[in-house]
Amino acid sequence: MSFRSIKYFIKEGVKSFALNGLMSMASVVTVSLCLVLFGVYLLFSMNLNYAASQVEAGYEIQLYIEETADSDDIQAVKSALMSIENVNSIEFVSKGEALKEWNEKFGGDAEFLEGLEDDNPLRDSFKVSFKDLSLTEETISQIEKIKMVAKVTNNQVVVDKLVGITTNVQKVSFWLMVFFAVISVFIISNTIRITVFARRREVNIMKFVGATDWFISCPFVIEGIIIGFIGALTAMLIVSQAYGYFISEVGLVIEENINIYDLSSVFWVLFGSLIGMGVVLGASGSGVSLRKHLYV
Amino acid sequence: MIFFNNVTKQYDNGTIALDNINFFIDKGEFVFIVGSSGAGKSTITKLILCEEKPTSGTILINGIDVGGLKHREMPYYRRQLGMVFQDFRLLPNKTVYDNIAFAMQVRGATNREIRRAVPNVLSMVGLSGKAKVRPHELSGGEQQRVALARAMVNNPPVLIADEPTGNLDPATADGIMQLLEDINKRGTTVLTVTHAKDIVNKMKKRVVEISNGKIIRDEVGGYCCEL
Numbered sequence: 001m002s003f004r005s006i007k008y009f010i011k012e013g014v015k016s017f018a019l020n021g022l023m024s025m026a027s028v029v030t031v032s033l034c035l036v037l038f039g040v041y042l043l044f045s046m047n048l049n050y051a052a053s054q055v056e057a058g059y060e061i062q063l064y065i066e067e068t069a070d071s072d073d074i075q076a077v078k079s080a081l082m083s084i085e086n087v088n089s090i091e092f093v094s095k096g097e098a099l100k101e102w103n104e105k106f107g108g109d110a111e112f113l114e115g116l117e118d119d120n121p122l123r124d125s126f127k128v129s130f131k132d133l134s135l136t137e138e139t140i141s142q143i144e145k146i147k148m149v150a151k152v153t154n155n156q157v158v159v160d161k162l163v164g165i166t167t168n169v170q171k172v173s174f175w176l177m178v179f180f181a182v183i184s185v186f187i188i189s190n191t192i193r194i195t196v197f198a199r200r201r202e203v204n205i206m207k208f209v210g211a212t213d214w215f216i217s218c219p220f221v222i223e224g225i226i227i228g229f230i231g232a233l234t235a236m237l238i239v240s241q242a243y244g245y246f247i248s249e250v251g252l253v254i255e256e257n258i259n260i261y262d263l264s265s266v267f268w269v270l271f272g273s274l275i276g277m278g279v280v281l282g283a284s285g286s287g288v289s290l291r292k293h294l295y296v
Numbered sequence: 297m298i299f300f301n302n303v304t305k306q307y308d309n310g311t312i313a314l315d316n317i318n319f320f321i322d323k324g325e326f327v328f329i330v331g332s333s334g335a336g337k338s339t340i341t342k343l344i345l346c347e348e349k350p351t352s353g354t355i356l357i358n359g360i361d362v363g364g365l366k367h368r369e370m371p372y373y374r375r376q377l378g379m380v381f382q383d384f385r386l387l388p389n390k391t392v393y394d395n396i397a398f399a400m401q402v403r404g405a406t407n408r409e410i411r412r413a414v415p416n417v418l419s420m421v422g423l424s425g426k427a428k429v430r431p432h433e434l435s436g437g438e439q440q441r442v443a444l445a446r447a448m449v450n451n452p453p454v455l456i457a458d459e460p461t462g463n464l465d466p467a468t469a470d471g472i473m474q475l476l477e478d479i480n481k482r483g484t485t486v487l488t489v490t491h492a493k494d495i496v497n498k499m500k501k502r503v504v505e506i507s508n509g510k511i512i513r514d515e516v517g518g519y520c521c522e523l
């Protein structure tokens with residue numbers, strides 16, 4: 001394919017995009033609507049995976065020991081834990097260490113902790129991580145049966161809640177996205193149909209001088225791609241602004257130890273995906289139309 | 297070169313435009329197809345161009361069975377034909393040069409080939425000075441010359457002209473016919489559909505006359521009298 005042809009295809013595509021003003025605008029708006037939803041879907045999926053990986057990597061339970069326990073009891077708990085097959089690592093956190101941790105966390109100026117050094121309300125505990133996370137529930141119930149174990153906590157509830165919310169948003173945005181994708185393809189194909197109709201004389205001339213279908217359709221496909229591309233840019237602007245706002249309101253830390261991505265680390269993935277999806281929508285929209293109106 | 301064997305064309309609405317037509321045109325011939333309006337002349341050009349398929353019979357152009365062409369083969373087949381129409385069919389928003397270059401570009405010609413061939417063919421039709429002009433700034437005769445230049449730029453073995461002088465005054469028409477004759481003398485087979493009685497009489501070429509979809513006369517050097 002010669003440079004002259006490429007120049008010709010692009011020039012013709014841009015020209016008919018501009019000449020088709022209102023229809024082009026309508027197409028761009030629907031494409032960008034679809035792509036905004038696609039962007040939302042992507043952001044949720046990426047952050048969900050990210051959160052899941054953080055939870056898995058840092059998953060541990062904390063088991064608290066009865067206040068009445070002495071050091072022999074603690075030793076007994078430790079060996080009981082070690083005998084459980086699924087236990088990966090064990091870390092003992094004494095009352096004193098726990099208090100120090102609290103102090104650090106609240107910058108040492110947490111007034112309600114003042115004067116507690118002597119009468120520490122916190123308990124000794126173990127932090128335990130597992131080998132196989134799918135056996136979490138069974139292992140926890142085994143641990144709960146150990147003598148002198150008062151209470152077992154984990155961040156499972158938080159995780160479940162997070163996963164619950166995001167999968168719902170994911171589902172809704174996915175189906176809305178599919179819906180708008182269909183509408184986009186429909187509207188783009190209509191726009192291209194109008195172009196083809198307006199230029200049928202030209203198309204006829206091309207046919208009798210021996211232009212292949214491919215050569216004839218290229219400018220129309222490029223027109224569709226331009227629609228998709230501009231729609232993607234619009235969507236990118238909307239999604240990145242909205243996500244930036246969301247982060248500034250909610251912050252990068254959703255729950256203790258669960259971070260979400262900041263805008264800069266997802267920007268290019270998002271940008272690439274939206275542009276790619278926009279181009280695919282635009283090209284398939286014109287493809288649908290050309291199949292119907294050009295190849296007859 | 298051009299062979300119609302028992303060709304019948306019935307349009308979808310039932311009109312029988314051609315009724316069992318037979319003719320053979322040899323390489324290098326110059327042939328007029330004449331007949332009154334609605335006789336079926338343009339149907340012949342449409343069949344040759346593969347815009348329409350024959351209802352029955354066989355059409356061979358350059359040894360190619362036109363009726364049996366697949367959709368994707370048509371562009372390549374059409375590149376062997378030069379076509380000229382009554383209404384010129386130039387692209388209005390392209391210059392004369394670009395209109396002609398386009399016919400080469402479509403076939404994947406390089407810029408170099410285009411730069412060499414277009415001025416050549418423009419000087420052949422006597423429009424060297426008009427390369428940068430758009431079609432609407434030209435007279436009818438000049439527009440038809442551009443169309444001829446476009447048809448000839450790829451050196452097709454066959455040139456089909458459907459009423460090429462239909463929109464032109466007699467003096468201009470003579471000029472176009474002269475060009476067709478020149479093109480024929482260089483070895484291109486020329487098939488010209490026309491109404492113009494004077495021209496046919498003057499040029500003394502082979503004349504195929506059609507009436508109601510049938511050939512009623514086919515004489516070499518024939519004289520046209522029934523128009």
Ligand SMILES: Nc1ncnc2c1ncn2[C@@H]1O[C@H](COP(=O)(O)OP(=O)(O)O)[C@@H](O)[C@H]1O
Pocket residue numbers: 307308309311312313331332333334335336337338339340
């Ligand atoms: N696409 C078409 N559909 C139906 N009938 C047609 C079509 N094209 C031509 N005809 C009919 O076929 C006959 C021959 O037409 P045509 O070949 O165009 O004649 P000519 O070129 O000699 O004037 C006419 O009766 C015309 O009405």
Ligand SMILES: [Mg+2]
Pocket residue numbers: 337338339
């Ligand atoms: Mg006609």
